[in-house]
Amino acid sequence: MSTDDTVAGPLLGRERRSPLRAMLALFRSSWSRLEPADRQKLVNLQVSVTQPAMATVMLGGAVLLVLLGCLEALGWVAGIGYPPALSVVVGLVLAFTPLLVWYQTRWYVRLAVLLAYTAVLGVFLSVPMPGAIPQLAFRTGLFNMLPIAMLALLVRRRAMALFVGVVLLLSLVRVELHGAPASGQTMYWLYVFATLGFGWMLRRYRSEFAARAYLQSMNLWWQARTDPLTGLLNRSGWEAVAAQSLGRGTGGRVRTRPGCLVFLDIDHFKQVNDTHGHQAGDDALAELGRIIRSREGKDYIAARLGGEEFVVLARTASLQEAWRFAERVRADFALAQEALGCTLSGGLAERQQGEDLSSMLRRADEALYRAKSTGRDRLLVAARSDGVPHDASA
Numbered sequence: 001m002s003t004d005d006t007v008a009g010p011l012l013g014r015e016r017r018s019p020l021r022a023m024l025a026l027f028r029s030s031w032s033r034l035e036p037a038d039r040q041k042l043v044n045l046q047v048s049v050t051q052p053a054m055a056t057v058m059l060g061g062a063v064l065l066v067l068l069g070c071l072e073a074l075g076w077v078a079g080i081g082y083p084p085a086l087s088v089v090v091g092l093v094l095a096f097t098p099l100l101v102w103y104q105t106r107w108y109v110r111l112a113v114l115l116a117y118t119a120v121l122g123v124f125l126s127v128p129m130p131g132a133i134p135q136l137a138f139r140t141g142l143f144n145m146l147p148i149a150m151l152a153l154l155v156r157r158r159a160m161a162l163f164v165g166v167v168l169l170l171s172l173v174r175v176e177l178h179g180a181p182a183s184g185q186t187m188y189w190l191y192v193f194a195t196l197g198f199g200w201m202l203r204r205y206r207s208e209f210a211a212r213a214y215l216q217s218m219n220l221w222w223q224a225r226t227d228p229l230t231g232l233l234n235r236s237g238w239e240a241v242a243a244q245s246l247g248r249g250t251g252g253r254v255r256t257r258p259g260c261l262v263f264l265d266i267d268h269f270k271q272v273n274d275t276h277g278h279q280a281g282d283d284a285l286a287e288l289g290r291i292i293r294s295r296e297g298k299d300y301i302a303a304r305l306g307g308e309e310f311v312v313l314a315r316t317a318s319l320q321e322a323w324r325f326a327e328r329v330r331a332d333f334a335l336a337q338e339a340l341g342c343t344l345s346g347g348l349a350e351r352q353q354g355e356d357l358s359s360m361l362r363r364a365d366e367a368l369y370r371a372k373s374t375g376r377d378r379l380l381v382a383a384r385s386d387g388v389p390h391d392a393s394a
């Protein structure tokens with residue numbers, strides 16, 4: 001899960017809607033609500049889950065071909081023109097393809113193996129040799145189990161499209177070479193398209209289910225890491241998101257701006273609670289959250305750490321930009337809370353080479369402490385760790 005997304009909408013519970021609307025909703029996939037990075041993660045996750053099932057289905061098809069070859073040799077079932085021994089040998093060779101699907105890491109190689117496997121199995125199960133007796137209805141039925149299972153298991157759209165192409169091509173070749181089974185061409189194509197349709201539906205269901213479960217888990221993740229009063233991240237959410245964001249590069253470009261941390265704390269908040277009541281205190285906290293959200297810039301990660309302490313990591317801001325942001329928040333808050341006379345103090349720390357989050361937080365906290373002890377209602381910038389003082393307001 002990419003942790004720098006915004007909150008992912010309401011929880012997806014059991015939605016009450018008409019059956020028709022529920023069916024149509026399957027066509028508006030929840031995938032569209034996922035960020036590209038999350039989609040990629042979900043694709044990888046689904047591939048890893050469906051891979052063993054896919055390998056098992058492929059092994060099953062190969063075993064079926066060996067079995068048919070043996071039964072044909074015994075004269076228990078009618079053949080379609082291929083020597084039974086060849087069916088057995090081809091079946092045994094195909095039995096190794098699941099290993100390739102299992103161990104091969106490149107998806108397009110796996111797909112090529114699957115397509116080749118499908119073509120070969122399709123020929124031996126349902127495309128007869130020209131001139132052979134077309135005892136085909138049940139054989140084709142057996143083969144068409146494969147598209148249903150594979151479409152339910154294929155994850156990537158391109159893979160699905162190519163797979164459908166191979167199945168249609170096989171069906172076409174078979175009709176061209178030998179006509180449709182006794183039930184007739186119309187019935188045959190209905191059968192083929194119903195097979196593909198059901199397979200596609202299963203795949204749709206699977207990926208929709210995965211996307212919804214993923215969105216649910218993302219929602220729960222954010223709920224557990226969001227402060228309900230202010231809508232900002234809570235401490236654990238901020239630590240996770242901010243630490244991850246600090247560690248992340250800027251896509252190969254050298255970051256010229258170091259980033260800053262702003263630590264804000266409402267002055268005499270206990271007094272606000274004691275004098276005007278807890279609700280007035282809550283309102284002041286919510287107001288500060290709203291102001292921070294309205295003033296924060298791109299790449300800002302804001303949180304309520306607890307009580308009346310707020311923190312903002314301005315990932316790519318210069319000290320001057322962070323200062324201007326904090327100053328606007330301080331002024332907006334003083335204005336909004338004029339009636340209560342509620343003010344804000346803050347400490348700012350500019351990130352130093354290789355500095356981690358806890359060190360920035362500690363320095364900003366020291367600056368905040370100095371702002372509090374020198375009169376409150378002000379911002380101060382932390383000295384660098386080598387002791388050189390900063391002056392961002394200049």
Ligand SMILES: Nc1nc2c(ncn2[C@@H]2O[C@H](COP(=O)(O)OP(=O)(O)OP(=O)(O)O)[C@@H](O)[C@H]2O)c(=O)[nH]1
Nearest residue numbers: 265266267268269270271273278281282307308372
């Ligand atoms: N209304 C409300 N009050 C809270 C909440 N969380 C913590 N507080 C109160 O915030 C107050 C914090 O008080 P102090 O830590 O003494 O800080 P202060 O009074 O702001 O003093 P300075 O920070 O030194 O200016 C306490 O009275 C807490 O009960 C909350 O969610 N809502």
